[in-house]
Amino acid sequence: MSQATEEEMKDAAPVTPEQASAPRRGSDLLRRLRQPTAVVALVWLALLVIASVAPSLLAPQDPLTQNLPMGLQSPSWEHWLGTDRLGRDMLSRVIFGTGAVMIATVTAVAVAVLIGLPLGLIAGYSSGAWDTVISRIADGLFSLPAIIIVLAAASLFGNDLTMAMSVFGVIISAGFIRLVRASTKAIRSELFIDAGRVQGLSSSRIALRHILPNILTPVVVQTTLGLGLGCLAVAGLTFLGLGPPPPAPTWGGMVTDATQVLVVAPWQMVPPGLVIILTVLSFNFLGDALTDRPVKRIPRRRSTPRRAGTPGNSRTPVVEPLAGSEPGPAPLLAVEGLTVTASGPSGDVELLHEVSFAVRPGESVALVGESGCGKSVTSRAVLGMLSEGAQVSGGQVFLEGRDVARLSERQWTSIRGSQIAYIAQEPLVALDPCFSVQSLLIEALRRHNKLSRSQAREEAIKLLARVGIPHPESMLKRFPHQLSGGTAQRVAIALALTGSPRLLIADEPTTALDVTVQAEILDLLRGLQAETGMAVLLVTHDFGVVADFCSRAVVMYAGQVIEQAPVAELFAAPSHPYTKLLLAATPHDVDRDQELPTIPGVVPSPGQWPGGCHFASRCPRVVSACTTQTIELATPAPGHLSRCLFADEEHVTERI
Amino acid sequence: MRRIIINRVLLAIPMLWVVATFMFVLLQLVPGDSAVAILGEGATPERVAALRGQMGLNDPVLTQYLNWMGSLLTGDFGKSTMSGESVLSILNKRAPVTLSLAITAVLVSFAVGTVLGVVAAVFGGWLDRVIRIVTGVGVAVPNFWLGSALVVVVSVGLGWLPSVGYVPFAKSPGEWLYFMILPITAIAAASVAAIARQARAAMQGALQSEYVQTLRGAGLPRRSIIFKHALRNTSIPVVTIVGWQFVSLLGGAVLVERVFALPGLGALTVQATASSDFPVLQGMVIYTTAMVLIVNLLVDLSYLWLSPKVRDQ
Numbered sequence: 001m002s003q004a005t006e007e008e009m010k011d012a013a014p015v016t017p018e019q020a021s022a023p024r025r026g027s028d029l030l031r032r033l034r035q036p037t038a039v040v041a042l043v044w045l046a047l048l049v050i051a052s053v054a055p056s057l058l059a060p061q062d063p064l065t066q067n068l069p070m071g072l073q074s075p076s077w078e079h080w081l082g083t084d085r086l087g088r089d090m091l092s093r094v095i096f097g098t099g100a101v102m103i104a105t106v107t108a109v110a111v112a113v114l115i116g117l118p119l120g121l122i123a124g125y126s127s128g129a130w131d132t133v134i135s136r137i138a139d140g141l142f143s144l145p146a147i148i149i150v151l152a153a154a155s156l157f158g159n160d161l162t163m164a165m166s167v168f169g170v171i172i173s174a175g176f177i178r179l180v181r182a183s184t185k186a187i188r189s190e191l192f193i194d195a196g197r198v199q200g201l202s203s204s205r206i207a208l209r210h211i212l213p214n215i216l217t218p219v220v221v222q223t224t225l226g227l228g229l230g231c232l233a234v235a236g237l238t239f240l241g242l243g244p245p246p247p248a249p250t251w252g253g254m255v256t257d258a259t260q261v262l263v264v265a266p267w268q269m270v271p272p273g274l275v276i277i278l279t280v281l282s283f284n285f286l287g288d289a290l291t292d293r294p295v296k297r298i299p300r301r302r303s304t305p306r307r308a309g310t311p312g313n314s315r316t317p318v319v320e321p322l323a324g325s326e327p328g329p330a331p332l333l334a335v336e337g338l339t340v341t342a343s344g345p346s347g348d349v350e351l352l353h354e355v356s357f358a359v360r361p362g363e364s365v366a367l368v369g370e371s372g373c374g375k376s377v378t379s380r381a382v383l384g385m386l387s388e389g390a391q392v393s394g395g396q397v398f399l400e401g402r403d404v405a406r407l408s409e410r411q412w413t414s415i416r417g418s419q420i421a422y423i424a425q426e427p428l429v430a431l432d433p434c435f436s437v438q439s440l441l442i443e444a445l446r447r448h449n450k451l452s453r454s455q456a457r458e459e460a461i462k463l464l465a466r467v468g469i470p471h472p473e474s475m476l477k478r479f480p481h482q483l484s485g486g487t488a489q490r491v492a493i494a495l496a497l498t499g500s501p502r503l504l505i506a507d508e509p510t511t512a513l514d515v516t517v518q519a520e521i522l523d524l525l526r527g528l529q530a531e532t533g534m535a536v537l538l539v540t541h542d543f544g545v546v547a548d549f550c551s552r553a554v555v556m557y558a559g560q561v562i563e564q565a566p567v568a569e570l571f572a573a574p575s576h577p578y579t580k581l582l583l584a585a586t587p588h589d590v591d592r593d594q595e596l597p598t599i600p601g602v603v604p605s606p607g608q609w610p611g612g613c614h615f616a617s618r619c620p621r622v623v624s625a626c627t628t629q630t631i632e633l634a635t636p637a638p639g640h641l642s643r644c645l646f647a648d649e650e651h652v653t654e655r656i
Numbered sequence: 657m658r659r660i661i662i663n664r665v666l667l668a669i670p671m672l673w674v675v676a677t678f679m680f681v682l683l684q685l686v687p688g689d690s691a692v693a694i695l696g697e698g699a700t701p702e703r704v705a706a707l708r709g710q711m712g713l714n715d716p717v718l719t720q721y722l723n724w725m726g727s728l729l730t731g732d733f734g735k736s737t738m739s740g741e742s743v744l745s746i747l748n749k750r751a752p753v754t755l756s757l758a759i760t761a762v763l764v765s766f767a768v769g770t771v772l773g774v775v776a777a778v779f780g781g782w783l784d785r786v787i788r789i790v791t792g793v794g795v796a797v798p799n800f801w802l803g804s805a806l807v808v809v810v811s812v813g814l815g816w817l818p819s820v821g822y823v824p825f826a827k828s829p830g831e832w833l834y835f836m837i838l839p840i841t842a843i844a845a846a847s848v849a850a851i852a853r854q855a856r857a858a859m860q861g862a863l864q865s866e867y868v869q870t871l872r873g874a875g876l877p878r879r880s881i882i883f884k885h886a887l888r889n890t891s892i893p894v895v896t897i898v899g900w901q902f903v904s905l906l907g908g909a910v911l912v913e914r915v916f917a918l919p920g921l922g923a924l925t926v927q928a929t930a931s932s933d934f935p936v937l938q939g940m941v942i943y944t945t946a947m948v949l950i951v952n953l954l955v956d957l958s959y960l961w962l963s964p965k966v967r968d969q
Contacts, residue, residue, distance in 0.1 A: 140671050142900065143952060145944040147907030148925050152937040155929040156682060232798055236911050239800050240926055252800075259804045259915065266808040273801040280796035385872055387864075388780075409878060417875020424866050424873075432867040433965060434888040443884075444874045479964035480867075495874050505873070 038289035041282035048279060051098035059092035063249050072265040081271040084254070085261055090271045093249035097272075100244055101251055101279075104165040104237075105230035111169025112226055116176020117219065121211065123177065124184025134177060141174035147236065154242050161234065161243035168233055172226055179222050183215040221290045228283035235276045251276055330401070331358035332503055332535050333382065333420075337395035338405070340381050342606070344389070349607040351377045351390060355561050357554045359503060362529065364536045366550035366567070368543065368582070372603040373556040375539045379505045381405070382537070383422055384412040400502065417499035418448055425508040427488035431480035437464075437491050438476035441498065448499035463494045466531075468524050486517035493524065500532065507539045522549050543586040547571060555579050558604050558614035561633070565640040575634075575642035578615045613644070621646065664956050668949040673725075675945045679938045680724055684717065707737070733939035738931050743939035746924065753920030754913065755947070756825045756832070758905045761840050762951075765847035765905075766898050772848070773855025774890065777863065778882055787852065794849025799908045803842030803915035810838060820917040839916045843908045847901040851894060858893045862886035892963050899955035903948050 033042065051058050060080070067087030075082045081090035123134035146168060154164035188211070237243060238252025246253065251272045258268035340352040352374050359365045367375040380386050382397055384407055397405040399419055407415070416422070424430040432440060441460035445451055451459060457476070464472035467490040480488060489509060496504060506525070510518035525536060526549065538550055546553050546567060553570050555563040555578065563576040574580045581599045601618040610616055612627040619626065625645060634647035691707040692699065707713075712720055727734065733743035776787040811819035817838050823831040862868060863886055871881050910922035917923075921940060928936040959966045 140674055143671060143903065143945060143948045144675065145903060145906045145941065145948060147910050148921075148937075148944055149941055151910065151925050151929045152679070152934075152941055153682060155932050155937060156685070156934070228796065232796075235798050236800060239798075239911060240914065240929075255798075255801055255804065259807075262804065262808055263812050266812070269801070269804055269808060273798070273805070276798055276801065277793070277796050280798075281793065284792070284796060383873060385869060413875060413877050415875070416873055421875070422870065422873025424870055426866060429866045430870045432871065432885045432889070434963065435885070436964070443880065444876060447874075447876055479968075481965045482968070492870060495870065499875055 032290050033286075035289045037285045041285040041289070044278060044282045045286075048098050048102060051095045052102040053099075055092075055096045055099065059089075059095040061089040061092045063088060063092040063096040064247050065089075072261060072268070074267055082267055084257060084268060085265075088249075090254075090268075093254060094251070094271055094275050097249040097251050097254065100161060100238070100248075101231060101234045104161045104234045104243070105227055107162050108165040108169035108172065108230040108233070109223055109226040111166045112173040112176050113219070113223065115170060115173035117180055119173070120177045120180025121184055124181040125188060125211070131181070135181070138174040138177040138181075141171050141177075144171050146171045147233070150233070150237065151240070151242075154237065159242055159245075161237060164237060164242060165230065165234060168230065172229060175226065176219070176222055179218055180215060183218050184211050187211050187214045217290060221287045224283045224287035224290065228280040228287070231276065231279050231283065330360075331398070332361045332363075332400060333359040333537065334398040335378070335382065335395070336398070338378070338381060338392065338397060339394035340377055340386065340390055341393040342390040344607075346607075348393075350393075350609070351559060351606050352381065353559045353609075354395060355556070355559075356395075357561060357564060359535050359537050361502065362533045362535055363552065364529065364538060364550045366546040366553040367537060367539045367556060368541065368546055368553055369556040370541060370582075370599075370603050372558075372605065374559040375541075375556050376507060377559075378556070379422075379507055379537065379539050383416065383420060383505055384409075385422070417444065417496075417501065419499075419501055420503045420505065421496035421499065421501035422505045423489070423492045423496050423507070423509050426512045427485055427492050428480065428483070428512075430492050431483075431488055431495075433480050435479070436476065437478050437480075437483075440491075440495060441476075444495055444498035460494075463497060464491070466497070466528070467491070467494045468520070469494075485513050486520060489513065489517075489521055490524065493521075493528070497528070497532075501534060503535045503537065505537050505539070508541070509538070510545060511540070511542070518545070519548075525549070543571075543583060555582070558609050559606060560614055560643060561641070562615065562643040563641065564633075565637075565642075569637065569640055573637070573640075575636045575640060575647045576615075576644045577619050577621055577646075579642075581620075660960065661953075661957065664953050668946075668953070671949060672942065672946060676725065676728055676938075676942055677721075679941050680721055683934060683938070728942070733942070734935035736928075736933055736936050738928075738933045738936075743935050746936060747921070747939055747943045750919065750921045750924045751943070752824060752826070753822065753918050754906070754909045754922060757836060757839055757843065757909050757913070757918070757920065758902060760836065761844040761847065761905050761908075762898060762902050764840060765844045765851050765901060766894070768844075769848045769851025770855045770891075770894055772852035773857075773894075774859050774882075774887065776852070776856045777859035784856075787856070791849035791852045791856075795846050795853070797846060798911075799842050799846060800911035800915050802845055803839065803912050806838045806842055807915070822918050835916075839912050839918060842915065843905055843912045846908070847905060850901065851897055854897045855890060855894050858890040859886060862889045865889070888962065892959065895955055895958050895962065899952055902951045906944055906948065 032038065047058070055063075065088060067083070070079075070083050070087040071085050073079055073083040073087075079089050079091065081094065084090055084093065119134050119137070123131045149171065150164050150168045153167040154160070157163040234243075235252045235255075238250035239255050241253070241256065243250050243253070254272035255269065258265075258272065261268055335358065336356050338352055338355040339350060341348045341350050343349075355374070355378055357365070357367075367378060369375050377386070377390070380390075381392060382399075384404060386392070392405045395405065396403045399415065404412070404415060431437075435443075438457065438460060441463060442453065442456040445456040445459050445463075446453070449456075449459070460476060461472045464475055469475050469487065469490055475487075475491075480491075483491065493509075504525075509525070510521050513521065522545065528534060529536060536549075538545065540546060550567050552566050553564070554561055555570075555576065557578050563570070563574065563579045565575075570579065571583065574583055578599075581597070584597045585599060599618060604610065604614065604617070610627060612625075612629055613619065613622070613631045616622045616626045623645070631643050631645060633641045633643050634645075636642050636647040691704045691711065691713060695703055695707060712723055715723070731744060733747070735741065736743055736746060739746070772787050772791065776784040807819040810816050818835055819838070821835050823835055825832040863882070865886075868881055868886060871885055876885075906921075909920060910925050912918075913920045913922035914926060921944065924936065925940055927933070928940065
């Protein structure tokens with residue numbers, strides 16, 4: 001008994017706020033119950049309830065009527081599940097055995113809820129001494145050998161199954177305490193509870209009115225797991241001979257009977273075993289259906305399907321897509337007509353539509369836009385790190401002349417780090433928490449360079465000095481959680497530099513940092529660029545960073561490039577209404593008394609892009625032509641592209 | 657580091673105290689005379705009186721409690737009402753069977769469960785679906801039933817392995833294993849499933865994490881990312897679960913020892929339950945709780961080794 005489901009109760013115990021608060025309302029619960037597995041589980045459980053309340057309705061025969069000559073029969077028309085040693089109908093015995101199991105199981109879970117819910121609420125709501133004491137109690141209950149204590153209790157209470165299972169309920173209440181405590185803590189920290197407090201509601205009313213409805217789903221899920229667990233426990237106890245004495249049928253007792261005739265009639269094992277397994281599965285399925293966690297995706301080994309273009313071939317990219325931009329050296333990175341689609345439940349959805357831009361050696365290019373515009377998808381595609389389900393479905397990505405858009409993960413491994421590298425937005429979660437700075441750097445350095453361990457260590461120290469870390473040697477032994485955000489970002493940059501990449505993709509590298517640290521990191525990147533000639537593609541939504549750091553900017557909106565220009569030109573003469581509004585919404589040089597303008601509306605999600613201009617629904621100067629035709633990139637000035645029908649006009653008016 | 661260990665050991669003491677007290681209270685809650693409960697309704701008044709005297713039931717409750725605690729402190733768990741033997745020596749005699757069973761089962765579940773979970777998370781696709789279905793069913797199969805089914809198929813049907821019998825590990829590890837394969841399989845199956853589910857979820861989380869993206873971006877090979885970095889991070893939640901599984905497996909031993917007629921603590925529990933041998937049951941609960949606490953301590957120590965963050969706290 002106990003076993004796995006017990007662990008699942010515990011597994012379910014630590015709850016993230018998101019998990020605790022996601023599925024909330026009753027209607028949500030009902031919707032989840034309509035899933036096929038949940039329906040099957042519910043039907044089975046409904047049968048069990050009928051079998052418990054009125055077994056004679058379902059059972060074809062009396063469970064106690066013996067018929068010795070007809071003993072140990074296999075299933076037949078007359079006895080669907082065969083007969084036992086004494087010729088009693090197995091189906092009827094299973095049905096009549098249901099009640100005892102159900103009552104004991106439900107008792108155990110009721111006890112667990114009655115103890116776990118209030119204690120969990122108290123612990124979660126009143127942090128401090130109560131929380132400590134109750135948490136300790138829950139920890140203690142988790143260390144108890146449940147089945148042994150239950151047996152001890154059973155022997156004290158004269159083999160009373162229901163009493164014994166109440167003790168079981170006390171022990172598994174630990175799972176409920178932890179769950180309710182975690183959920184309550186999560187919800188308590190939410191704003192509306194604070195609001196309730198300000199309005200002068202008493203603590204207990206807050207707990208009842210606000211918290212209870214919100215922890216309904218996790219508690220229901222935990223209850224289903226507890227029922228499965230309890231059912232296994234009851235089966236085990238009755239297997240040991242607890243509960244209603246023979247000849248009354250019990251599920252576990254039927255297994256005991258079967259073990260005595262194992263050799264001659266192995267079939268006897270099947271009916272009670274199947275009933276126990278199906279019942280536990282039903283409870284677990286119900287719990288799973290109610291939890292309904294989103295399916296997580298992972299990167300995969302295979303290369304993406306090759307739908308368009310000539311894959312993996314080497315050729316010099318056509319410089320033509322840069323039409324209108326300044327002439328210069330051959331681009332380091334040339335993205336040409338890049339289209340990325342994600343396969344979802346309702347078919348394929350475009351995430352990027354024919355994105356083209358280029359980065360020249362040593363150049364700093366910004367990829368700008370609101371969140372949801374596709375800048376991160378673009379950077380991921382350029383790195384060959386699209387999340388599973390998303391794939392390049394059109395266009396090419398040339399990296400130093402080689403089309404890399406559809407390489408396999410293995411091929412990418414030899415490119416990343418040495419030709420192209422990446423630094424992430426949140427430095428504190430971007431470093432593997434289990435490894436020291438030293439081991440991370442040494443591993444990466446030795447991957448890209450032929451170095452001995454001690455040479456690599458020397459290199460690591462030099463690298464840390466290069467990214468501006470004051471006492472590099474003392475830094476080596478540190479672990480990521482011991483670093484400040486700025487230092488962690490420097491270490492992440494050092495890690496990206498281990499293979500001397502020619503292009504660095506920086507995804508909002510300063511967003512998570514303090515303003516002063518932001519400037520330091522940008523200075524560092526600028527210095528490194530001057531030193532190594534490395535190009536940087538900077539993903540950002542912050543025009544301040546763009547102005548400070550980049551020479552050219554690519555503005556994206558809803559999966560498209562909508563404007564592209566040298567930064568000075570873009571600031572002086574933005575030619576797309578979206579860029580203008582973004583610039584206006586940037587909190588620089590704005591009069592303090594004046595309200596910061598915002599762009600009304602939201603970026604349309606992939607799959608909901610309108611036919612014509614993607615920005616039409618939010619654009620102040622939209623006309624009917626904007627929505628009826630595909631808008632092409634116009635060239636309002638040399639080196640300046642704009643996806644607007646009025647690009648020239650906008651350009652000029654702004655200049656005046 | 658040493659401070660943490662001492663801290664954990666100190667925390668275990670009140671735990672044991674609470675469990676001992678709980679057992680004492682439980683005995684007080686028994687309706688009627690516990691001497692009668694032990695001896696059965698048919699016992700003569702003389703025998704009941706004698707047992708009451710022996711158990712000190714005529715003393716005030718507080719005295720009884722203090723006496724009980726005092727003898728526990730000196731390692732005296734009392735005497736079995738059935739055999740008159742010292743409870744501690746009975747437990748010490750039985751423990752190796754159960755411990756060797758439970759510890760091997762824990763190690764097997766840890767290894768097999770982690771491999772299954774990681775394979776499911778890394779390869780995905782149909783392999784993931786199969787593993788998910790098998791582990792989903794696995795957690796619902798009662799171990800005593802699985803044990804009996806294994807006897808039917810492997811012992812009776814194929815005649816490969818014995819269904820009863822036991823040789824101590826200390827005597828002959830090979831023979832011990834020969835008799836223990838089926839019990840270990842029966843008891844470990846559900847834990848394998850549970851650990852595989854946890855490992856799968858943890859591995860998926862790790863593979864999606866930002867630090868894995870950083871490592872990919874730095875050009876580290878997939879092998880190192882999965883088996884060095886992601887696996888190390890995955891092992892932390894999995895080890896937590898392994899600690900919990902030990903508690904379950906001790907309970908599972910009670911049932912599975914019965915199926916395979918193994919002379920361990922489980923068989924002793926059932927026997928003591930049937931004969932209302934309270935001193936043995938009380939001793940058993942405290943004894944097994946102590947074992948669980950030791951395993952928890954080991955789990956905590958492995959955190960220290962696995963997670964630099966925990967080391968700092």
